[in-house]
Amino acid sequence: MTDTPTPDQTNDRHREKMQKRKVARDKIMASKTEERGLIIVHTGKGKGKSSAAWGMAARCIGHGYKIGIVQFIKGRGDTGEHMLFTKFPDQVTYKIMGEGFTWETQDRERDIEMAGAAWKESKKLMADPEIRMVILDELNIALRYDYVDLDDVLDTLAHKRADLHVVVTGRNAKDELIELADLVTEMTLVKHPFREGVKSQPGIEF
């Protein structure tokens, strides 16, 4: 017959195991000393690519940093993120430069013109030494349709200020951008309510 450990023994064993884990973890964390501006990419077919960027925007605003946001595709200003972040005009420069997805605008030349203007604005924000994070929302879409020159984007990001974080969102991120980035997350769709007749709702999708 095996001895069943008493709750006290279980708790002691747990503590011992966790103490060992903490020592190992502290050692790993101590080796991570570098602070640097990151190139972050959120891509994939799942939800949460832009939301996670807004979450980082929220974190930056909470810490008192200045940030820049450029939306390359989406054109509406009645989103929750826009309504919240524009309450902090001293910290947030928010540029809605898109006019909708390609099937909404139906005008390729106009799309290219708008994307060019958005990219110009993005470069301006990235050049501002006071800005800690620039979010380029849906830039991946503009790159995919060749609305913005990939080489120019790669070159600009490769030569960005060392302490600037840049977050790029959108499906189908270019391989060259993934290669250049520090942190890449793919949002994978597991289940989506759109498939079941549920419409886009405030607070969730916008």
Place this chain on the structure above:
Amino acid sequence: MTDTPTPDQTNDRHREKMQKRKVARDKIMASKTEERGLIIVHTGKGKGKSSAAWGMAARCIGHGYKIGIVQFIKGRGDTGEHMLFTKFPDQVTYKIMGEGFTWETQDRERDIEMAGAAWKESKKLMADPEIRMVILDELNIALRYDYVDLDDVLDTLAHKRADLHVVVTGRNAKDELIELADLVTEMTLVKHPFREGVKSQPGIEF
């Protein structure tokens, strides 16, 4: 010799193609009429699970909704999300109920006690008819270690108010929770700078 389309022809073809796409898309969107509170799960080993929840919190706050946030594991109050969202005390109830990960606390009984208190608080927030969204940050971790009873969570979520959104984050979401959820995203790690000696930075990880 093939005729090369003039830019005008290209633009016309683009417009025609996009008009067709818009008709198809409008038809799909018109079939999506239901508004309902969703059970949303962010899981996976990648980054962005909590950030995407904070993004939705930001959207809700922007729209003027009331929300509740319960943090099951993380115990620090100096995060950007906490500093920003607590600027809106009329809209946000923010409960930091964790004391850190298991290897930090090293006390299983205390962890269970804290998680129980956090779950009790979560139920209270979910029962408040004024609250539109409740975020249960890292609940998946508490479920994984059996700190909170899975059946109780499933039962509570299955019987939640029809118009309440609930967002659950954390790695290793239980299969039963994924089954019950409306919208599930797996954040997949493609590239992570921690591996290269970069430490956790304000605005990015907290």
